[in-house]
Amino acid sequence: QSAVYQPTSGASSVENIDPSNIFEINRQVNTLIMSLRHEDPEIRRKAANSVQSMARQRLLAMVSNHNTLRELICYFLQFVLEHTIEQNITQLMQSIFNILNCRTCFAVLQDRYIQQILIFGGLLSHGSTMLLHEILHCLAAVGDLKEALETQEIGSTIASVLQLMGAHDPILVNHGTAFLLNVSANSVRNKASMLAAQAPDTLLSVLNHRNNYLTIPIPNVRQLIASITDNVLICLANLTRGQDDCGRNACAQIARKPDSAKTLLNVLASGTVECQNRVLIVLYR
Known part of the structure; x- marks a missing residue:
């Protein structure tokens, strides 16, 4: 034993x-x-x-x-x-x-990044909120490693993180969207995995419901909402960038989602100048 x-x-x-x-x-x-x-x-x-x-x-x-x-x-x-x-x-x-x-x-x-990401991803079904916070914190930290992620398959972990983005937990969603932002930055494979899991739909839903976190009594909730908003907009910009299949597919998924334009325009009307610029990039594409 x-x-x-x-x-x-x-x-x-x-x-x-x-x-x-x-x-x-x-x-x-x-x-x-x-x-x-x-x-x-x-x-x-x-x-x-x-x-x-x-x-x-x-x-x-x-x-x-x-x-x-x-x-x-x-x-x-x-x-x-x-x-x-x-x-x-x-x-x-x-x-x-x-x-x-x-x-x-x-x-x-470098040769163990993906192994550990997949181990952490395998723990995402665990019921402990504190554990999920720590795992997603780790995933967000290792998710920007271009040299390790460009050719590796982490689609199962990406799908698991996306499934958690509907949680009424801004700490969890902040870490999760940071991971998604990072893995979507440089890898066509990861973008394809995100699009297969309908990531634009999930990310737009996060934007649409982000102000619901204001009901949670934590002191930095507004900063978390701002961070989540930035993460989501950058991630959408990453997904829609370029004229390849991924870019076109991402734009099509956003266009097909009901109220996607309304959601983005609401952020445009209420966000910072940086947020407004990011929204305009996505709308333009």
Whole structure:
């Protein structure tokens, strides 16, 4: 029976590492790799805690050997995704986000981006709101990696994210639309997947109902609505850009949706100058 992953309350030895001591950071990483490969689940658990601590302190950005860093992160992700229980998963996803949000780690994990996106996408059916927030936060962070996404198939994850965009949850929708914006920017394959899942219809519905979030008692709800609006408009601009099949298909889907013009004109009348410019681009196309 596999061990359940549980973070310890005691301080990890890596919390005392001097960030300027590159030699010590590299030595610690090599030690943690061996520990994460150990047959004793308790040793692996403690090593995973130490990786979390290094992620929080941004020490992973200081690792000089990118192959070693890739190995560490992959063993860590493999361990936590196999040993997670519900009460700890939000903390784990935050730690994974700390890793993914480090540009150095982006640079060394190119061959694992899609694998992790698909793992996160597979968790989108989970019932935990906090977990969904963290997963979509991670997806939004890794979704702008042009070199990793242009030739990869993530259509199932795109479809899952689109299905969540009807939620009455501006935090979730903000992260989700950020992911969709990023994956639609540079990849014809991703655009085709979005259009197959009727993304323009979903995105226009988000615009049409965005002010319903004002009923939710969170302090930054207006900023979230503004961010969602920007994300959706940029995503629509990405989808309609160009005279290829994707661009024409996106324009056709928008034109066929009832009240699409009314929705866009409402944003034009009430939005910022930047929003107005983006609306005009979509209407022109």
